Amino acid sequence: MKRLGIIAMLLLSMLSCQKEVADNKDKKQIAPFASEMMENAIIYEANIRQYSKEGSFDAFTKDIPELKKLGVKIIWLMPVFPISETKRKATGGQFASLIEDEEERKKMLGSYYAVTDFTKINPEFGTIEDFRELVKKAHENDMYVILDWVPNHTGWDHTWLKEHPEYYTQNEKGEVIHPEGTDWTDVADLNYDNTDMRKEMIEDMKYWITKEGVDGFRCDVAGSVPTNFWEQAIPQLRAEKSIFMLAEAWEPELLKEGLFDMAYGWDRHHTLNHMAKGEEAVKKWNETMKKDTERYEADDILMTFVTNHDENSWNGTITERMGNAGEALTVLSYVAPGMPLIYSGQEYNLNHRLKFFEKDSIPKQKGSMWSLLEKLGKLKTTHPALHGGRNGAAYTSIKEEGNILAIERDNNGKKLIYVANLSDKPAQITLSQKGSFSDGLNGGKVNLDGTALELAGWEYMVLIN
Secondary structure: OHHHHHHHHHHHHHHHHHHHHHHHHHHHOOOOOHHHHHOOOOOOEEHHHHHOOOOHHHHHHOOOOHOOOOOOHHHEOOOOEEEOOOOOOOOOOEEEHHHOHHHHHEEEOOOOOOOOOHHHHHHHOOOOHHHHHHHHHHHHOOOEEEEEEEEEEOOOOOOHHHHHHHHHOOOOOEEEEEEEOOOOOEOOOOOOOOHHHHHHHHHHHHHHHHHOOOOEEEEEEEOOOOOHHHHHHHHHHHHHHEEEEEEOOOOHHOOOOOOOOOOHHHHHHHHHHHHHOOOOHHHHHHHHHHHHHHHHHOOOEEEEOOOHHHHHHHOOOOOHHHHHHHHHHHHHHHHOOOEEEEEOHHHHOOOOOOOEEEEEOOOOOOOOHHHHHHHHHHHHHHHHHHHHOOOOOOOEEEEEEEEEEEEEEOOOOOEEEEEEEEOOOEEOOOOOOOOEEEEOOOOOOOHHHHOOOOOOOOOEEEEEE
């Protein structure tokens, strides 16, 4: 009898193992992040609060397969942590606590960047289980998830303020202060001279990559944090898992070996805004690219963008800032070296400034921008000439003629040419390149035979051999 019981237990164990193997086969495992994946990657900034009417993880998760159609490889989630009540900001910049009308006061949800706990989820967006489902769905669709990390400051309700005031910058009276030189009065400035605070910060970051499966971080105002902290933290994080690190900063030293994988192309972005006004557009772009070549190493990677959460909310929509130039400059952000960014709503022709401290939402109807980003995504993810990682394709300015910008990307003979009229008046250009080229975005053939190309105001072409 005892022997029969043992046999039965063994059979049950075998069946259980077979089921576990079958279940694991059904779960798609994403490959560890590797630098080669940056060559043709597109990054998407997800504003969970404003992405949908629900403002939830679940509402975003169901659309992840749609983002795959745009070629998205990395999802950057704006901060998902609880937000402080103390000194919470309201629309207009005042503190929410000063609003007398209770219903109006409740609408003020505060800044994502005023964090109360780096290891918890903001209940506004859902539960930790909802967050895990988002990460799972992204991985099933071959996308990596990075968290927006806020290392420079915390909200005024963070437990560190009560338990460890020495973790914060203090004035002569011993009072904790907000970051100097800013109007960020809803947050308290962290003191990086304190070694214990550094250790806790690193442990909190480790939690998300070891326990919750995230694939890296976008680090807010990374240049305001001492570089030696990143030299301390990033190797420890990488020892746990292969991760992707994005610095909201331009400083070249942050891209040194072993530190951040990518930084912001801030100068490129500001240049794009100036170019939209038709003010020496070609000259400004070429000067910016020359400056980047001189100060960054050949394998440094920059993120190129026409909008993001700060630009949209504080400086204006793409239409406000760029007008009729928006489409041509969006294409330029894809064909330039580096990694292009899509910000929530951009794919749906978002044309209003999203509220920052209260609920808003983006349009969800596909239009001209979705179609363009879908084509650009296919081109970016399949054509070697648009590789923009550590072994990026060569970049050359092939002709400077009035308001016409003509550039070439070349990867071992696989070439792509971008030609654009960066003005609102018709123009023409004759290229020295000859032969039959494909129209990379619209299909069909374009023959370059020495005759002039006629381009309407803000018209552009992407030609591939």
